[in-house]
Amino acid sequence: MVRAIVGANWGDEGKGKITDMLAKESDIIIRFQGGSNAGHTIINNYGKFALHLLPSGVFYNHTTSIIGNGVALNIPYLLKEIKELESKGVPTPKILVSDRAQILMPYHILLDTYEEARLAGKSFGSTKSGIAPFYSDKYAKIGFQVSELFDEDYLKEKVERVCEIKNVLLEHLYQKETLVPEEVFQTLIEYREMVKPYVCDVSAYLHEAIKEGKNILLEGQLGSLKDPDHGIYPMVTSSSTLAAYGAIGAGIPPYEIKNITTVVKAYSSAVGAGAFVSEIFNEEADELRKRGGDGGEFGATTGRPRRMGWFDAVATRYGCRVQGATEVALTVLDVLGYLKEIPMCVGYEIDGKVTKDFPTTVQLEKAKPVWKVMPGWNCEIRGIKSYEELPKECKDYIDEIEKEIGVPITLVSNGPERDAIIKRK
C-alpha cells in the first residue's frame, strides 16, 4: 500500500513528525520532490533532528529510505546528513538514491544567491539552496542525471556545453567569476564516488516492492500553496508539492497511491514573500510565534522567523482539494491552549464580495479575511491520549475545521514528540 504524506498549507505543517510516526509500520519511505531547501524537525529517542534531504524514516532499522528521481540531489549535503545521524547514535540507515535523480551543483547555489541579491527587495524569499536554478536546468535539459556520472566521455562533453551557457550569465548578468569546465568535471567525478554505494534503479525496486505488498510512504516537502501550478505563483517552490507528483518523483503508477494523508496546521505560518490573508502582526504574532511548533516558529533551514496567522479555512480547504486528501492529520493543536478565543478565517472579501474559493494570486493580493471567532479551551492539552478527554471547546474547534475543509480529521497531534498523537476515527 502506498500512502503519501503531504502538506495542505505553506509547509512546516509537521509532516516530518507524522512521517516519522507512520514509518514505524512502513517498509519504505521516499522523498519525491524538493531538495535541502526545507527541513523537517523530528524529535525521538535519539534526540532532535532537522532533516533536509533524507526522508523522515531513517530512524528505524526496518525501513529503506529513498531519494527519488524528483528530488534535487545535493550529494555532499546527503553525505553530511548521513554522517550526522551516525554521530548521534542512529544505526546506519539503508539508503537508496535513484539513478534518474538529478544533481544539484555548486553553481546552482551561486546562481540562486546572485539572483536573490540582484532582485534585492523584489526577491522571492529563496532559501538560496539552488532549487530554482536546479529545476530550471532540469527542464532546460542541461541538468546532470546520476546515471550520467558513469560515462566520462559523455559527461566531459556535456560539462563543456553547460559551462558555456552558465558563463554567459555569470559574466554578463552577475559580473562574477566564470566556471572552469575541468573543475566542474572533477566535482562531478568526486560526487560519483560519494553517491555510488547508494545508486539504484528506484522505479524498478518500487515496482517489486509494490508487488510484494510492502508499505510505502511518500514524504512531501512544503505544502499545496507552494506548488508551482496550484500554489501562490510566483511565490512558490520549483517542484510540485502535490501527492500526484509522488507518482512521478518516485516512479510508480499514480493509481497505487491509495491514501493521501494531508497534514494541516491548527494555525498558519509561512516563510518567504507572498499574500497571506490570515496573517497577524506585532505582539499577537510574536506570542504565537514564541509558543508555536517546538520552541518557536523559526525556519528549520534558515532560522528565519516565520510569518504567523490564524487558521485559514479557505486556503486549507483548497490545499486539501488539490492534494486529493483522503484524511487529515491536524497538528500543533496544543499551541493554541493559551487563547481564550481563537479567530479562524472562513472567507475572503475581494472587491466587496465574500468568497470561500481560493483565488489566483492577483485576486489573492486583494483579499481581506472574514473572521469567525471560536471559544478557546484555554488549558494545556499536551499529554492527553484519547479524543474523548479533550476539552469540549477543543473538540468543537476540530469539528469546525473538519466541517470547513470537508475531509475527515483522523489524527490530532498535541505535541512535537512521536507519541503525542490522538487517533480520532
Ligand code: GDP
Ligand atoms: P514539516 O516540514 O512539515 O515536517 O514541519 P517542520 O518540522 O518544519 O515544523 C513543524 C514543527 O512543529 C517542528 O518543530 C515539530 O517538532 C513541531 N511539531 C509537530 N507537531 C507538533 C504538535 O502537535 N505540537 C507542537 N507543539 N509542535 C509540533
